[in-house]
Amino acid sequence: MELTDKIFKFFGGIKPNGHKAISTLNPIKRLPIPKKLIIPVRQHVGKVPNIKVSIGDKVLKGQVLAEPIANISAATHSSSSGTVIAIESNKIPHPSGLPDLCITIETDGKDEWIKRSKIDPSSLSTETLYETMKSSGIVGLGGATFPTHIKLNSNNIKTLIVNAAECEPYITCDDMAMQEKTKEFIEGIQITMGILKIPHAIIGIEDNKPKAIEKLKSALSQSKNISIKVVPTVYPSGDEKRLIYLMLGLKISKEKRPVDFGIQVFNVATLISIGRFFYHSEPVISRIVTVTGALKRPNNYEVLLGTPIQELIKDAGGKSDQEIIMGGPMMGFKLPHTEVSVTKAMNCLLAITDEMKAKDTFEMPCIRCTKCVEVCPAQLQPQELYWHAKSKQFEKLTEDYKLFDCIECGCCSYVCPSNIPLVQYYRFAKSEIRDQLKSSEVADIARERNEFRLYRLEREKKERAERNAQRRAQTSDSDKKKLIEEKKAAIAEAMKRIEEKEK
């Protein structure tokens, strides 16, 4: 792939008010160690890791609480030192509101680290490196939480793209991290480039972060292999495929992945974690969370995973009964309950503002104005998707209108003059189609089994008939007579015995 300075503007997108200044006034804050840490066992996409501790165990900061058993899985660590006091179902920050297994640690306040040593990735074989990474607990910290070791294990990568766009309004955690942890960030990029054996990385950053851009530029002034591309602030430039297009002019559909083109994309926070893991042998035990919205003192916090979010909200001057969105206002979801703790996926806690409360929810019919088409960054026809989702014409949705290319960025809903919750319709259609596929798969398996059973019965019947015919063919006519006579004699003998008995 040829690298140019050119920026390839993608189609569509929107420019909502960023509201970013309110949470960038003060440096990243840290809270005292909370008395209790409630750490969900699974904080990533993939299999639930195996719990390695039991109630009453003393644990140290950075100690593995649960280790991955499958490839697509990640480890969970203790964020501070203390005692395991419970392993039970607890509320977690998930849109479903369903509880999940959590490990509760009563902290001892000593914050005592487990024994650590620096790891040099170049000294490790690929396999050991993979296993080491797997134990790091590093997942995509932009919110996707896909285990990072899998992404680091790919061959033939030519370009590393650093996703520093942070296009969602209100969120500033990556911005602040780049400003305050510039060195660690660059170290993370360099280590990742080393692991992936690639010579070049590009940082894609929106032009609404002038301070971070300035810091990075001065830090990278000597570096020839890491370049910065400042892109215009258009939501959703932080979407992986939109960012790749912005950087390289390459359009990738749902059917392909960036890896197929030799591209790997990492988020700022993820790269900082990678750097920390190799330089300080620190697993993922904390993250930076933007706490913002309708609060007195919005700010960014570096918090231990498992910290109850109420402590953050309280510190930022909020009330305990405030409604909170996890993530940004475009793609985030409202927390079903706010008695949850900080997880790896939590990049932002957004206290719902009056603007959000006042959102008109009366849904008018679609007037086909195509405002949605004008903003759809996937170049879909949102009004057709809506129409066919409503009438459940699923085949058309997937075949003709490429529903699964929809990234659920919400641009269409944002501009819709009829207030149609378009994204909700697409999510509904997607889950219906997935369910249909699943049930048709199950039905296919059942049908195949039944067909095989019928075939087997038929085959056995045929085989039996063949065996009998073979036997018959093998016995000669004289043999047959002999057999018949033998049988007759046996019958006669039996009759004789009966007669004798009757006498």
Next chain:
Amino acid sequence: MAIIDSPAIKERSTVSMLMFTVILGLLPALFLQIGFFGYQILGNLFIGIGFALLMEAICLKLRNYPIRPFILDGSAFVAAWLLIISVPANIPIWTLLIGIFFSIVVAKHAYGGIGSNPFNPAMIGYAVLLISFPKIMTNWPISDGFEIRNFIQFSQFFSISNINETYDAIVSATPLDQIKTSLFLGKEVNVLPISFSILSPYQMIAMFYFIGGLFLVYKKVITWHLPLSLILSIYIFSGLLHLYDQNTYMSPLFHLLNGATFLAAFFIITDPVSSPTTLKGKIIFGILIGLITVIIRNYGGYPDGIAFAVIFMNICVPLIEKFTQPKVFGYE
């Protein structure tokens, strides 16, 4: 507790706001119309729109829809306005109300209401009136020129027209109609009393529709695709005929400035519900309406054919959309 679906924020835009902007775009032409012809048009708008809203409310009630939000969406308001400015201002009010009835009740609500009507409601109303009352529909008031006096004669406001009253004195056929007649009589076109050095009142009003239309493009209520393709199409097709025979066929400029060209280009064919959603489709839609209009104007039985062209092309919209679906990101 507010139900918040993602996205939690929304641009301030509603259907009512779109419709309101359309009305703003129509105001300059209305101002000119009053200057040239007096308040009659305002009376028509007042009674016609009132009747349209009443019909809308009755239909919504019968269909069990909430009345308030749907009345306030402004769609019936705009449809009635467009029909009223498309017909002669001296139209008897009962005729106008028949047209509005067909627009709102038949073309709109019988087909499922806002968002579902396959035909442009205003044009259905117009077509019904043109076919049923051709004489009324082709006699337009004559202006004595733009006069300030017209703005103060409020007595005209409710002077509901009587078709028999001083009929010949104040009305005339439109230039397009005159050409049609002269073409039928085998007269040469250049004898017609049409001066391009000074625009006639109707041509000036057409120019103001053009200006109002540019305002809609500027406000992003519509895109340039539909108006530009219709205007260019009429210009090119009538231009070709004009090149072929200058004595029989009028100049392309004449076709742009007369009849409903600019009104249709910016305000009528841009009705989102009944026009294609794809960009290519919009261009095809505009071009074909232009072609059919030029054919009807020159060879058909009616002086202006835009209404029929629009209705005919409305039927073709699903087909046009099917063949003009754009490529999705990454599939080009």
